Amino acid sequence: MAFLKEKKNLTEGSAGNEAQVVVASSNHAAGQNARNIPLIIAREYKARVQKRSFQVGTIILVVLVIVAAFVPTIIQLISSNSQSKIVVVNRASQVAGLEPVAYLDTQLNTTITATGQIQPTAPGKKKDFDIKAAQPGDLKSLQQQVRDGKLDGLLVINRAASGELNFEYFSNGSPTGATATRIQAATTQLNFLDKLGRLGIPQSQLNTLFQSPNLSVTSASDEKSGRSAEETGAATLVVTLGIILIFTTILQYGATVAQGAVEEKSNRIMEIMINAATPFQLMIGKIIGIGLAGLTQIAALAVAGVIAFLVQDPLKSVILGNATGGTRIDITGLSIGLLGLVVLYFILGFLLYGTLYAAVGSLISRQEDVQTALTPLTFLFMAGYFISLFSLGATDALWVKVLSFVPFFTPTLMLSRAGISNLAWWEVPASIVIMLISIVIFTWLAGRIYRAGVLMYGQKPSMGRLVKLALSR
Amino acid sequence: MALLIENISKSFANVQAVRNLSMQVEQGEIFGFLGPNGAGKTTTIRMILDIIRPDSGRITWNGAPVTEIPRKAWGYLPEERGLYPKMNVDDQLIFLARLYGMDKATVKRELDEWLERFQITTYRKKKVEELSKGNQQKVQFLATILHEPQILIMDEPFSGLDPVNVNLLKDAFLEMHRRGKTIIFSTHQMEQVEELCQNISIINKGQMVVEGSVRQVKRSAGRSVVRLALDNDPQIAWLDLVPGVSITKRRQDYVEFNLAAPATTDQILQAALQRGGHITLFELAEPSLNDIFIERVGGIAQPDVPVPAAPVETGMRR
Incomplete structure (x- = not known):
């Protein structure tokens, strides 16, 4: 990544007395990506996972998932006794x-x-x-x-x-x-x-x-999708939970990425880090490390959910004397495939949004400013979220199809489409390719902003500055 | 065999931070890099470290451009101190040393030795934020030297420490010197420069003002000062009337002045005796580095001095 030129022309007429310190991206540490990035990932991951708030939060969520999974059984238990x-x-x-x-x-x-x-x-x-x-x-x-x-x-x-x-x-x-x-x-x-x-x-x-x-009942929508009613039920559940999970996790851990960048600046560790590693390594390491912490939490919830689900039937037969009835959800290949898509789209979505969060974070020097600076990003993300929830009822609409290929909306929109309607074979692979390409582009742009941002203090980041820095030579 | 800085310049937006600066740091020496706040020291240091690139000019270490020097060769103690507050001392230092390419086992061995030496072994599993300021600074110092760099750049390494810890770090600093490291040392404490540095350079507004060995710099000030103390006449008021004498300091224990023609040291001594003075001190001294520093860069408005707060007066609402 040698796009640093000898002469940098950063003069801005309206810039006033600001000093834009753009870190050299091609210094000798740049040759150490293979060594430095894993080290930084490990540090970032440990720093999050060892936090008391992470551990307590994850335990609370796991308990909630288990309780939620048992609610139908509990209701059945109560009603069957009467x-x-x-x-x-x-x-x-x-x-x-x-x-x-x-x-x-x-x-x-x-x-x-x-x-x-x-x-x-x-x-x-x-x-x-x-x-x-x-x-x-x-x-x-x-x-x-x-x-x-x-x-x-x-x-x-x-x-x-x-x-x-x-x-x-x-x-x-x-x-x-x-x-x-x-x-x-x-x-x-x-x-x-x-x-x-x-x-x-x-x-x-x-x-x-x-x-x-002798009445036989067939659902027209099930016939169309070639799925049984149970499969559709499971798919809708997986998709809805998946969208909520992707949304909340990216929102939370994305903010953590921005906060991490600000922290390094505000406590001045950046001065040392910048000598040992490149801003690009710091940024990528931070995004991946924090993303893995988010993935750990999702995995803990998924494992808890699946286990709670699997013990339902044996448990029911013990306490109720029967194993059928209640909510019938069929875990089939379809919903397992969807779970895979949830994980995949979470990873892709996090990498994409993570670069944006990192870029914004690198331009802020005080913790107090993080929330304000992240507001535009949050709006962008909220839009995707609401469109996705709304689209659950209209997965075949043209505008949903089009938006599901827009990288910022793909993780949630394509997921809801995959769960609820039948996709052409190429749609998911195509959306993944589009996302990968945009991740590369946005990583590159964010990397440019990051190396200008990390040694810049006391200036408010604006969208204009973001664009200017990303595009400046 | 030296760090050679040749005609570097660097501008940010509309501020020229460094202009046409050249200097040479010999391998293995302690070099004093001095200048007032905002003189362009940090920018120069960052260019030496290849964190930012000069607009023009070149920097080489033993003939090779600094862009090709492995990061492991550099140790940087920035003026603005910072560590990960929630990481413990061990993890922090091992992480940084590994970024410089050291393997874990070697770092641990080195670390044991240094923590022992700095008397902070008991804190190694503590979070950095739980340490006292002095101990944090020791950790910061270790973060700079643990990977055995060839060139150390230390910005105010002894500031904010009590005398005991200053000695501890000074010993480590001199140990680095004995191990043949090249040290670029920046400070506002001129006594430390006189004590530790062979060569110095003073920059101001991004330009070289004074350079050379400490002795040369003092001599090149082009004058010597005389210190005189009379037991029965501490103020020595009559000195003001001697042509060629200009008083620079009137302290409780002596009076310091410059001599110029037609006055000579003999003449002053004679005059003092004639007036019945009891001479307790008569010394021909070089000016202190502090004096030279103030003389050469003092009185110049400094760019990043904060704007004074608006006067708080009643009825001054805006």
């Missing part, structure tokens, strides 16, 4: 040749399969309703039991003089609650059967009347 105890007092004897209590038991305890079929709850699994029969003479004491909360409901089946069935439901729950609604549906069926029975429809035909129809 079994509605219903006592049925039958004063109508047989209904259409059926025993009403047994009929209600089978009708209320059903589950809906993934393909939309209604099936009776498999034997051995916990039923939603515990249905028991009782004698009409116990009515008073049963009502008292409901009042005391020992029973969830009391259903009385009567037959009026006209022959019509009528039902009395006595419970603590709301009349429009889930339990009451299901009781209502079951009693409606019972009433219907009874009427048909009295009209003389034979028993054998009545039996099949309420069998669930």
